[in-house]
Amino acid sequence: MTEPHPADKQRDVIVIGAGQAGGPLAGALARSGRRVTLIEKSHVGGTCVNEGCTPTKTLIASARVAHLARRASDYGVNVGTVSVDFTRIQERKDDIVESFRSGSTTGVHKAGVELLMGHARFSGPHSIQVALNDGSQRELHAPLVFINTGTRPRWPDVTGLREAGALDSTGILGLTELPEHLLILGGGYIGLEFGQAFARFGSRVTIIEQAERLAMREDPDVAQALTTALHEDGVTFLFSHRVRSARRTDRGVEVTLDGPQEKHVLTGSHLLVATGRTPNTDDLGLETAAIEVDERGYVKVDEHLRTSADGVYALGDVKGGPAFTHISYDDYRVVRDALLHDRPRTTAGRLVPYTVFTDPQLARVGLSETDAQAQQRRVRVYTLPMTRVARAIETAETRGLMKAVVDDDTDLILGATVLGPEGGEVLSVLQMAMLGNVTAAQIRDGIFSHPTFSESLNNLFMSTPVTLKPEPTLT
Incomplete structure (x- = not known):
């Protein structure tokens, strides 16, 4: 029989990594009355807040203002010579990152979570050694352990890259x-x-x-x-x-x-x-806990996010699959609902939207035309260039197009792509239609505010589609 661990080492829950799944999960479990320790090596908030979404989209917003200022004459506005204060742009980005990071840290503390800043390493399936950033060591044990350590930039095997002073996305x-x-x-x-x-x-x-x-x-x-x-x-x-x-x-x-x-x-x-990115699993001691990883180092999980070790879960980018903040957060909800609300659901079959914040934005969910062809689906493909969108013409932002893939039998939307201004917002309308089994005909005939970008979905589904049919099977 295993002896119980000393009280100062025993926890109900250990969460490794304070990303967009780990932080919220630690807080939810602590509020439920569990004794929770959250271990984070660098910054609360994960990649999204510190090196990903927040800083990059803040920079992109400044870049867009510079772009529009240079185009001011297109709108009949004279602004003179446009210059960029890169130092101020970086300061604005840093201020917003610090605000978001501080908010995440405050939320963790308010929930009653013990936050340890340091590097965690498994010494067994439910035993964690923590090398704290202040140089001290801690040992912790818990029946439930959650891995949310994310990924880092991947450097290719190219001679001289680091020596030349190359930079990664951080x-x-x-x-x-x-x-x-x-x-x-x-x-x-x-x-x-x-x-x-x-x-x-x-x-x-x-x-x-x-x-x-x-x-x-x-x-x-x-x-x-x-x-x-x-x-x-x-x-x-x-x-x-x-x-x-x-x-x-x-x-x-x-x-x-x-x-x-x-x-x-x-x-x-x-x-x-x-x-690309590579998972932060190479120095976690996963082999000590019999936690399996794939050939690229991502933690293997089932549709409930359980690893090969009983009581150990992996959430977010570290498990592979779609590397998006909203997927990491939904991983948290999958685990939270199973443990706290007796509402078990899985990661299977969930819609995975994404938006690339180029300008125009590239947003996508579900099947593309190429996917439908590869799967031999009988579908209709609707396409509308942004040059035929009234709101795009009025705002002088007509680059891009919209596409939707519709099942030819049910008239249900199987996927959509929007490359255009506020593409991510417009795509969300189509995603809601997919979630609610709203047909293409219902959107075509729906009433939307004029003049909005979403109103152009009427026109998208009024356009003449291309019908794709499965190739006949040779016998």
């Missing part, structure tokens, strides 16, 4: 000077958001992408419209190029590229590495 947030020429390694959504923002601040921007085009998960027409918009804003693209090495020279950062034709060299003042 490091670039701390810049004190505006890059003259920003090279971006990787044309994913992180690279695109930073690329357009810095181009609008006044930097030259070159994005190096090994694929043949942007946004490979999106339909080709959507990807092309996005590429065109970014190019108009001053972003240069090198597709089908791979970086082989990097080095620091007197002129800046020099990268050697393999392209479709031959090797060549490109020099910029700064280099951003935006080639």
Whole structure:
């Protein structure tokens, strides 16, 4: 029989990581009367508040104002020469991050959670060693343990990257000077958001992408419209190029590229590495607790977010799958409802929307046209360019398009993409329709306020669709 742990070491719950799942879950469980300890290595609030959504969208907002100011004459407004105060932009970003971070920390304390700042490591399935940031050590034990350690920027195996002073998506947030020429390694959504923002601040921007085009998960027409918009804003693209090495020279950062034709060299003042994320699992001692991970290091979970170790759960980006703050928060709700409200539900079948905060915004949920073709679905595909949206014409923001994939038998919406101004907000209307089984015909005939972007959904479903039919099976 196992001896009980001393009272000062025993907890009801241990949460590792104060991200958008860990913090709320710790608070909810503490308010239910449980003794909860939350362990966080750096900042409460996780990637979203500290290095992700909050700081980047704040920068993007400043970049958009600069962009609109330069376009003022398009609206008949004269503003003179537009300049950017990069120091003030960074200060504004830092102030907002600190406000959000402080609010998250205050909420944890108010809920009665014990917050330990330090690095946690499993010494058994329910035993945690904590190396506190002040240099001391703690040992804790609990029957329930939740892992919410998230991910960090992934650095590719390219010779000289770190030595050349390359930045990742966290490091670039701390810049004190505006890059003259920003090279971006990787044309994913992180690279695109930073690329357009810095181009609008006044930097030259070159994005190096090994694929043949942007946004490979999106339909080709959507990807092309996005590429065109970014190019108009001053972003240069090198597709089908791979970086082989990097080095620091007197002129800046020099990268050697393999392209479709031959090797060549490109020099910029700064280099951003935006080639994806990797899970923070390599120093958690998971093997000690018999917690299984996949080949990329993500924690394996079932649809209830349970790991291979009894009583241990993983939530948020650390478990793989869609790496979005709203998914992390929904992971918290899945666990909360099961443990506190006797309302068990799972992660299976949930709609996963996302919005990329380029301008125009790229928002998507459910099936794309490409997905429907691959699945041999009988669907109708509706497409409406933003040039036919009244509100877009009135605001002089006509870049992009809307698309919806509709089941040809039921008239239910299976997926949608909105590339346009406030695309994420417009997509939410279509997502609500999907959640409520509202048909395309009902939206077509619905009454929406005029003139709004959402009203254009009437026009989307009045347009002539393309019908996709399954290919006949050869016998």
